[in-house]
Amino acid sequence: SHDTSSHAHNGVQEDATNGAGPSSLSKAAAIQEQRKDLPIAQGREALIEEIRKNDVTVLLGETGSGKTTQVPQYLLESGLVGNGMIAVTQPRRVAATSLAARVAQEQNAPLGQLVGYAVRFDEKSTSNTRIKYMTDGMIVRELLSDPMLSKYSVVVVDEAHERTLRTDLLLANLKKIIKKRNEPTKRDAKGKNNTTSSNPLKIVVMSATLDAEKFSKFFSGAKILYVKGRQHPVKIYHSAEHQMDYVDSAMRTFFQIHTDQPPGDVLIFLPGQEDIESLQASIELFARQLPVNSPNVLICSMFAAQDSRKNIQAFAPAPPNTRKCILATNIAETSITIPGVKYVIDTGKCKEKQFLARAGGGGLDTLLTKDITQSSAMQRTGRAGREGSGMCFRLYPESAFKAMQVSSEPEILRTSLTSSILQLKCLGQDMQDLDLMDKPDEESIISAFRTLWLLGSVDQKGSLTPAGRKMAAFPVDPMYACSIVASEGLQCTSEVIDIISVLSSSSKLFVDISDQRDAVAEQRRKFRHPSGDHMTILNVVRAYEEISASNGTTSANKNKAAKREWCRKHFLNERTLLEAQEIRNQLRTVCERENINWTVSALKKTAVVGGAKEDGVIHEEDSIIKALGHGLTGNAAFLQPDGTYKQIMGPSIVKIHPSSVLCDKKVAAIIYDELVFTNHIYARGVSSIPKSFFATHEPLKQRHA
Numbered sequence: 001s002h003d004t005s006s007h008a009h010n011g012v013q014e015d016a017t018n019g020a021g022p023s024s025l026s027k028a029a030a031i032q033e034q035r036k037d038l039p040i041a042q043g044r045e046a047l048i049e050e051i052r053k054n055d056v057t058v059l060l061g062e063t064g065s066g067k068t069t070q071v072p073q074y075l076l077e078s079g080l081v082g083n084g085m086i087a088v089t090q091p092r093r094v095a096a097t098s099l100a101a102r103v104a105q106e107q108n109a110p111l112g113q114l115v116g117y118a119v120r121f122d123e124k125s126t127s128n129t130r131i132k133y134m135t136d137g138m139i140v141r142e143l144l145s146d147p148m149l150s151k152y153s154v155v156v157v158d159e160a161h162e163r164t165l166r167t168d169l170l171l172a173n174l175k176k177i178i179k180k181r182n183e184p185t186k187r188d189a190k191g192k193n194n195t196t197s198s199n200p201l202k203i204v205v206m207s208a209t210l211d212a213e214k215f216s217k218f219f220s221g222a223k224i225l226y227v228k229g230r231q232h233p234v235k236i237y238h239s240a241e242h243q244m245d246y247v248d249s250a251m252r253t254f255f256q257i258h259t260d261q262p263p264g265d266v267l268i269f270l271p272g273q274e275d276i277e278s279l280q281a282s283i284e285l286f287a288r289q290l291p292v293n294s295p296n297v298l299i300c301s302m303f304a305a306q307d308s309r310k311n312i313q314a315f316a317p318a319p320p321n322t323r324k325c326i327l328a329t330n331i332a333e334t335s336i337t338i339p340g341v342k343y344v345i346d347t348g349k350c351k352e353k354q355f356l357a358r359a360g361g362g363g364l365d366t367l368l369t370k371d372i373t374q375s376s377a378m379q380r381t382g383r384a385g386r387e388g389s390g391m392c393f394r395l396y397p398e399s400a401f402k403a404m405q406v407s408s409e410p411e412i413l414r415t416s417l418t419s420s421i422l423q424l425k426c427l428g429q430d431m432q433d434l435d436l437m438d439k440p441d442e443e444s445i446i447s448a449f450r451t452l453w454l455l456g457s458v459d460q461k462g463s464l465t466p467a468g469r470k471m472a473a474f475p476v477d478p479m480y481a482c483s484i485v486a487s488e489g490l491q492c493t494s495e496v497i498d499i500i501s502v503l504s505s506s507s508k509l510f511v512d513i514s515d516q517r518d519a520v521a522e523q524r525r526k527f528r529h530p531s532g533d534h535m536t537i538l539n540v541v542r543a544y545e546e547i548s549a550s551n552g553t554t555s556a557n558k559n560k561a562a563k564r565e566w567c568r569k570h571f572l573n574e575r576t577l578l579e580a581q582e583i584r585n586q587l588r589t590v591c592e593r594e595n596i597n598w599t600v601s602a603l604k605k606t607a608v609v610g611g612a613k614e615d616g617v618i619h620e621e622d623s624i625i626k627a628l629g630h631g632l633t634g635n636a637a638f639l640q641p642d643g644t645y646k647q648i649m650g651p652s653i654v655k656i657h658p659s660s661v662l663c664d665k666k667v668a669a670i671i672y673d674e675l676v677f678t679n680h681i682y683a684r685g686v687s688s689i690p691k692s693f694f695a696t697h698e699p700l701k702q703r704h705a
């Protein structure tokens with residue numbers, strides 16, 4: 001029989017809240033054994049010593065060697081930080097939350113106490129937290145309230161090689177901060193009198209790739225340390241030809257491995273959630289047709305928008321006679337190591353943000369599926385050789401590998417700078433003057449200023465306005481922050497926050513099941529609002545709340561089940577609604593801090609369900625649409641005689657997306673959440689807005705004057 005307890009230490013799915021009971025005792029011991037066995041453990045003392053000696057240390061080491069989970073614990077256990085706090089930054093929220101869970105378990109402490117995390121809209125930490133895993137975006141936001149990051153004794157900048165925009169901004173600020181915070185200590189050493197209480201900062205920059213020189217140079221020749229990994233040989237197989245359908249090709253490759261190769265788990269890299277879901281469906285379908293004597297297939301997936309408990313399942317060992325197949329985005333490239341993997345299938349694709357500064361208006365942020373870089377391909381291959389020799393199947397020819405870019409461009413050179421420039425303005429900093437590792441394009445900076453001016457966050461001279469300072473306090477896109485600030489004067493903050501919470505959620509509200517199109521359309525009609533998609537979202541939010549209220553007397557479990565069933569019946573993603581509630585709570589808290597009364601509501605009734613207002617008599621929604629319009633002025637278009645719409649701030653001709661409530665309607669003017677490119681440019685998330693709104697819009701009036 002199979003002894004599962006010997007494997008239990010591999011998973012974090014079990015709660016680490018109490019250390020009681022014999023099984024958790026042995027589990028804790030096993031975890032300590034595993035810690036000692038990591039490659040980095042041998043260098044522990046030397047590492048602590050170097051960090052003690054130097055203000056800035058650059059640490060390189062192969063993925064899986066123990067950098068992210070161990071270094072913060074070493075710093076804590078060695079007493080190097082005294083009572084100070086250690087921040088560990090991550091580019092991705094999934095990594096921040098799951099690593100915090102793992103390290104809390106290693107410390108045998110409940111998550112959120114000694115070890116916690118902070119990601120946008122979700123924080124688990126207390127004033128006693130000593131190790132905090134957080135996204136680079138969160139720590140940059142913390143600069144607004146604590147410009148010296150005085151809470152932290154050590155900032156570990158992890159995955160620095162990814163060079164995200166936030167990591168670059170953090171590095172630039174850390175360089176400034178360390179000068180100020182560590183200077184008094186040096187003067188002390190020279191015996192000069194000095195009244196500043198010294199609270200020195202240490203910086204550890206960690207990376208999985210070998211291009212450390214640039215980081216070291218940036219910090220005036222910081223010491224570089226290397227951790228030796230334990231990499232076993234991996235045999236690489238390229239496909240003979242380009243694959244038109246990488247999902248199908250990944251499926252066939254998986255079953256070849258499954259039928260021909262010895263045991264070992266399979267990790268498949270895909271660009272995003274849609275591909276992961278479609279591959280999962282087809283593997284499950286074919287797995288049912290396998291001969292009865294072949295091993296079972298267990299599929300796990302890991303991607304940013306997925307529930308963290310589901311992501312964590314990927315760490316659990318496969319049951320006996322089962323091959324685990326993990327479908328992941330590039331999260332599993334360097335941030336997260338999943339044990340047991342012997343085979344890697346690499347589609348060669350990833351999703352990357354690309355900002356088109358020339359696209360008109362404030363420019364355009366797009367998320368495109370594109371070829372990975374050689375450096376990513378090598379990281380992906382390496383995942384197969386962690387525990388023994390492995391195999392990597394690249395679904396592209398060797399010529400394609402050779403044609404790939406060597407490494408990716410820093411994000412600061414290819415993303416919208418609007419929200420960062422606004423945050424920097426609040427710190428009294430200008431992007432142009434900051435000591436950055438790479439300077440962004442002039443054009444992107446101009447485009448960001450144009451957007452900020454249109455939102456009223458900066459004036460014509462580019463100086464921050466009081467409204468702009470308010471907007472910066474909201475952790476959402478500046479567009480939506482602008483709408484929230486505008487909702488105050490328009491007396492509709494309650495509704496605007498409800499809508500924006502859904503729009504800021506990481507997954508879509510409406511589920512589309514292509515083989516049930518009619519049923520979906522029929523259910524959706526119930527929420528349809530004649531003004532468009534934004535009020536339709538509000539209808540869904542309110543109807544969902546009614547379900548909770550109407551089940552108020554029943555048990556919590558029954559209520560939960562009723563809500564789940566209601567969402568299923570109406571083809572709605574409940575995860576989105578639950579996440580939106582969390583976001584809403586946070587936005588309400590920010591409103592309170594900014595003295596905006598979020599209870600002010602434009603609608604008399606709690607629910608406005610139904611298309612009953614087709615006659616257009618009552619227009620309670622007018623103020624809500626106007627508030628949204630303030631934020632979405634850069635995303636507005638006027639109807640043309642041929643039935644298409646022309647952007648008012650840009651050159652593009654757009655059509656309304658088929659998924660929109662307004663898709664077959666002709667209205668004089670629209671605002672939209674985003675553009676999508678297929679055979680046309682489509683506007684998605686559309687509402688009708690009175691054309692007269694734009695005649696009274698201040699920045700636009702100035703522009704025409």
Ligand code: ADP
Nearest residue numbers: 010012063064065066067068069070102315337
């Ligand atoms: P690095 O940062 O150098 O890539 P990590 O510190 O992230 O390394 O990981 C060290 C080891 O901890 C890895 O071998 C990984 O398998 C293990 N590990 C990390 N998270 C978990 C988890 N949630 N469950 C089980 N093992 C984990």
Ligand code: MG
Nearest residue numbers: 067068334335
């Ligand atoms: Mg790591």
